Amino acid sequence: MYRYIIKRILFLIPTVLGVVLIIYFVMNITPGDPARAMLGSSAPQADIDKLNHELGYDLPFIQKYINYIYNMIVKQDFGISYFTKQSVFAEIWPRYVVTIKLALMGVVLSSIIGIPLGIYAAVKQYSLWDTVPSIFAFLIAAVPSFVLGMILLFIFSLKLNLLPSYGISSFSCYIMPALTISIPPAAMNLRFTKSSMLESIRQDFVRTARAKGAPENIVIWKHALKNAMLPIITNIGLNLGMLIAGAVVAEKLFSIPGIGSLIVDRITYKDEPVIIAGTILIAICFTIVMLLVDVIYAYIDPRIKAKYAKMKG
Amino acid sequence: MSKRLVAIVLVVLMVAGLISGCSGKPVTQENNQTPEERTLKLRVSDSVPSLDWEQSTSLRAVKVWHQMFEGLYGMDEAKGGYYKELAKDVSLSDDQLEYTITLQDGVKFQNGEDLKASDVVFSYKRAMKNPRFNYVTSMIEDVAEIDDSTVKVTLKTPFSAIDHTFFSIKIVSEKEVLEQGDKFGTIPHKAGTGPYYVTEYNVATNIKLSAFEDYWRGAPAVKKVEYRVISDDAAAIIAFENNELDYLEDAPLTDWEALLSASGDNNSLTKGNDVLFLGVNYLSPTNNNILANDKVRQAIFYAVNKKDMNSAACNGYGVETPYYMPPEYVATSPKDGFETYEYNKDKAKQLLAEAGYPDGVDVGTILTYGANTGDKAKMAQVLQANLADVGITAEVSVMDSAVVLPRLYDQDYDICIYADSNNFDFNNIRQMVHSESVGMYIVKYKDGPFNWKRLEELVDLGVSTSDIEERVGYYTELWSIVMDSATLLPCLSKPVPTVWASDLEIGTPVPSFYKIRTFSWK
Numbered sequence: 001m002y003r004y005i006i007k008r009i010l011f012l013i014p015t016v017l018g019v020v021l022i023i024y025f026v027m028n029i030t031p032g033d034p035a036r037a038m039l040g041s042s043a044p045q046a047d048i049d050k051l052n053h054e055l056g057y058d059l060p061f062i063q064k065y066i067n068y069i070y071n072m073i074v075k076q077d078f079g080i081s082y083f084t085k086q087s088v089f090a091e092i093w094p095r096y097v098v099t100i101k102l103a104l105m106g107v108v109l110s111s112i113i114g115i116p117l118g119i120y121a122a123v124k125q126y127s128l129w130d131t132v133p134s135i136f137a138f139l140i141a142a143v144p145s146f147v148l149g150m151i152l153l154f155i156f157s158l159k160l161n162l163l164p165s166y167g168i169s170s171f172s173c174y175i176m177p178a179l180t181i182s183i184p185p186a187a188m189n190l191r192f193t194k195s196s197m198l199e200s201i202r203q204d205f206v207r208t209a210r211a212k213g214a215p216e217n218i219v220i221w222k223h224a225l226k227n228a229m230l231p232i233i234t235n236i237g238l239n240l241g242m243l244i245a246g247a248v249v250a251e252k253l254f255s256i257p258g259i260g261s262l263i264v265d266r267i268t269y270k271d272e273p274v275i276i277a278g279t280i281l282i283a284i285c286f287t288i289v290m291l292l293v294d295v296i297y298a299y300i301d302p303r304i305k306a307k308y309a310k311m312k313g
Numbered sequence: 314m315s316k317r318l319v320a321i322v323l324v325v326l327m328v329a330g331l332i333s334g335c336s337g338k339p340v341t342q343e344n345n346q347t348p349e350e351r352t353l354k355l356r357v358s359d360s361v362p363s364l365d366w367e368q369s370t371s372l373r374a375v376k377v378w379h380q381m382f383e384g385l386y387g388m389d390e391a392k393g394g395y396y397k398e399l400a401k402d403v404s405l406s407d408d409q410l411e412y413t414i415t416l417q418d419g420v421k422f423q424n425g426e427d428l429k430a431s432d433v434v435f436s437y438k439r440a441m442k443n444p445r446f447n448y449v450t451s452m453i454e455d456v457a458e459i460d461d462s463t464v465k466v467t468l469k470t471p472f473s474a475i476d477h478t479f480f481s482i483k484i485v486s487e488k489e490v491l492e493q494g495d496k497f498g499t500i501p502h503k504a505g506t507g508p509y510y511v512t513e514y515n516v517a518t519n520i521k522l523s524a525f526e527d528y529w530r531g532a533p534a535v536k537k538v539e540y541r542v543i544s545d546d547a548a549a550i551i552a553f554e555n556n557e558l559d560y561l562e563d564a565p566l567t568d569w570e571a572l573l574s575a576s577g578d579n580n581s582l583t584k585g586n587d588v589l590f591l592g593v594n595y596l597s598p599t600n601n602n603i604l605a606n607d608k609v610r611q612a613i614f615y616a617v618n619k620k621d622m623n624s625a626a627c628n629g630y631g632v633e634t635p636y637y638m639p640p641e642y643v644a645t646s647p648k649d650g651f652e653t654y655e656y657n658k659d660k661a662k663q664l665l666a667e668a669g670y671p672d673g674v675d676v677g678t679i680l681t682y683g684a685n686t687g688d689k690a691k692m693a694q695v696l697q698a699n700l701a702d703v704g705i706t707a708e709v710s711v712m713d714s715a716v717v718l719p720r721l722y723d724q725d726y727d728i729c730i731y732a733d734s735n736n737f738d739f740n741n742i743r744q745m746v747h748s749e750s751v752g753m754y755i756v757k758y759k760d761g762p763f764n765w766k767r768l769e770e771l772v773d774l775g776v777s778t779s780d781i782e783e784r785v786g787y788y789t790e791l792w793s794i795v796m797d798s799a800t801l802l803p804c805l806s807k808p809v810p811t812v813w814a815s816d817l818e819i820g821t822p823v824p825s826f827y828k829i830r831t832f833s834w835k
Contacts, residue, residue: 158551253545
């Protein structure tokens with residue numbers, strides 16, 4: 001198992017190199033240059049060319065790529081933002097923490113809401129406890145996040161004046177953004193859990209457990225749910241990964257200074273150091289989340305654990 | 314069943330408790346604070362990249378910096394023109410090359426140091442090294458200190474638009490800038506002479522300012538100011554309606570009616586200094602150089618229905634304009650004496666037929682930038698429909714400004730919708746028409762079929778005299794040549810919608826450079 005984890009961590013290296021290469025390639029083929037974005041339309045072309053040269057922007061694509069990798073690995077230097085002249089890492093890290101915090105809240109909320117409702121809907125199939133949440137989940141899944149965000153803003157900020165409409169100055173600022181990003185995944189969790197549980201509770205081992213006289217709680221929570229957890233965990237892991245990069249809608253709507261909105265904003269300024277470093281952090285985080293999902297698999301599913309044990313043996 | 318009911322009730326109570334417990338009280342409760350305690354909250358739509366005024370020419374940032382820094386001249390948008398700010402007396406030599414400037418008495422920087430001529434020299438030399446400000450410094454030969462309170466600015470050639478330079482270049486404390494070194498601009502400083510200094514700077518979220526009590530005009534009435542980054546328009550409106558913002562400028566026009574009811578009498582819709590216009594690249598190779606045909610370009614211009622554009626792009630609140638710069642704000646801007654291409658569908662069709670295309674023609678792509686639902690994109694769509702009405706077909710392409718602007722500056726487009734802003738002297742047209750402005754203009758006039766030599770001559774003549782009427786004469790001829798070329802068509806002056814809190818007094822609303830020092834709580 002440890003060998004597998006180390007192997008997966010080592011896999012981060014080609015992932016990061018690949019991400020940087022792709023970003024450099026994309027930035028290279030799009031028109032525009034950072035000097036023009038920095039100096040504006042009033043600066044003469046000669047000065048634009050000079051600044052691009054100083055920034056190393058006129059170097060061949062592959063040379064820029066190698067330089068970046070060298071600075072990143074040898075000097076641990078992610079560069080200076082073209083836009084703010086501040087250290088890229090100093091600028092990105094606080095935003096990254098904010099996004100992680102928001103994404104975790106989103107995932108926890110979506111799990112707390114979606115999974116129990118999904119279990120209950122499966123257990124009470126064809127009852128109102130199944131029909132109402134299922135229809136609601138279908139509806140919610142079709143509503144874009146920003147619409148949900150607007151509705152929350154309207155109710156809790158404008159009408160009730162209970163929650164601040166923007167910023168991160170207090171914990172209460174996170175409630176609406178977290179709900180905005182968690183409700184659509186909660187609907188997905190509900191549907192995944194329900195279908196997975198329905199499959200599980202029809203299995204022979206569940207029938208056997210009931211026949212042996214196990215209480216219904218134990219049958220559902222211990223036998224059925226444990227076996228239904230694999231696709232649910234995969235879904236949660238994917239949700240977390242997606243929210244780290246994809247909370248940008250909530251970040252924009254609620255003016256949350258997160259990593260997604262930062263990258264989107266800086267694309268306009270061709271602020272390559274920030275865009276690349278931000279994307280690297282997201283890629284690393286996504287890979288780690290997927291690794292955690294795999295590790296959790298092994299603890300839940302004895303077959304996977306046995307497979308790793310066999311490999312070790 | 315009863316257990317389930319209890320569980321459901323508990324969950325509902327928990328969620329309600331979470332929401333209300335986090336707040337406990339309404340999120341806005343500042344109205345019972347004293348004026349000294351209250352913070353004036355304003356919105357910025359995107360991060361202010363630096364606290365150094367030299368790091369951007371973006372109007373968004375410049376507006377913030379204007380609360381901290383001052384120039385030799387100030388700008389009075391309410392009445393028009395410039396006034397002396399840090400300059401007390403200004404005299405010009407007979408050859409119009411030397412400005413001798415005496416500084417105001419008793420001016421202090423926010424760090425407590427007295428303003429000296431050496432600070433002015435330092436500030437100007439620093440700006441002259443910055444290519445971003447080439448458009449306001451390229452005419453300066455030298456800046457020298459005469460004594461502690463007098464500086465001499467020497468020009469390369471007479472340049473009557475120098476007022477804008479004196480306004481644009483802000484004076485900083487040499488000592489403060491040198492002490493902060495490379496960090497200047499990234500951390501709070503007290504390097505300005507303005508009425509506010511920065512106490513907290515977070516590039517991602519907010520900037521906090523405090524009143525400078527030793528400000529040379531007297532301490533401002535509003536003691537604390539906070540700029541908050543709110544990028545989404547809808548969120549900004551809700552924040553204003555929720556009393557989380559006290560002053561909201563550039564408010565979204567789509568919700569103007571709602572803002573009007575929320576602000577009572579405290580609102581204004583000022584004509585802005587941003588002009589949206591249409592550019593045609595006569596050098597485009599599209600459809601066998603179709604846009605090189607004068608009559609086709611003229612047909613395009615006559616087909617433009619500015620009223621429709623106004624309805625779509627500015628909800629009808631903009632002002633249809635034939636001016637490159639609004640004469641209300643730019644005294645040297647020509648008011649008449651040039652072709653204006655009033656909307657005339659029949660004439661457009663006739664010109665098209667005369668050009669040899671009675672059944673219509675394809676002119677390529679209308680290129681613009683910004684959001685797909687933004688004003689420029691909407692204008693492009695209206696233009697597409699207007700052209701279709703007279704038989705001209707064109708596609709619309711909306712992309713990010715980082716992609717589009719370099720293409721415009723390289724003349725790699727057919728037709729574009731473009732915005733120009735922050736022009737306060739007609740000499741700024743140099744950027745659009747002069748051959749030395751490579752990388753700034755979107756239409757290349759040099760070596761073209763127009764009288765481009767006269768255009769450049771008129772640009773130079775325009776700054777050779779300080780007589781306003783004479784300058785307007787030169788610029789009228791210049792603008793007439795441009796309009797006859799049917800390459801640039803001003804369409805709309807954008808409105809500046811502003812709303813402010815019921816207990817805030819702001820004086821006369823202005824389109825760009827509001828001064829918080831003139832604000833007060835009622």
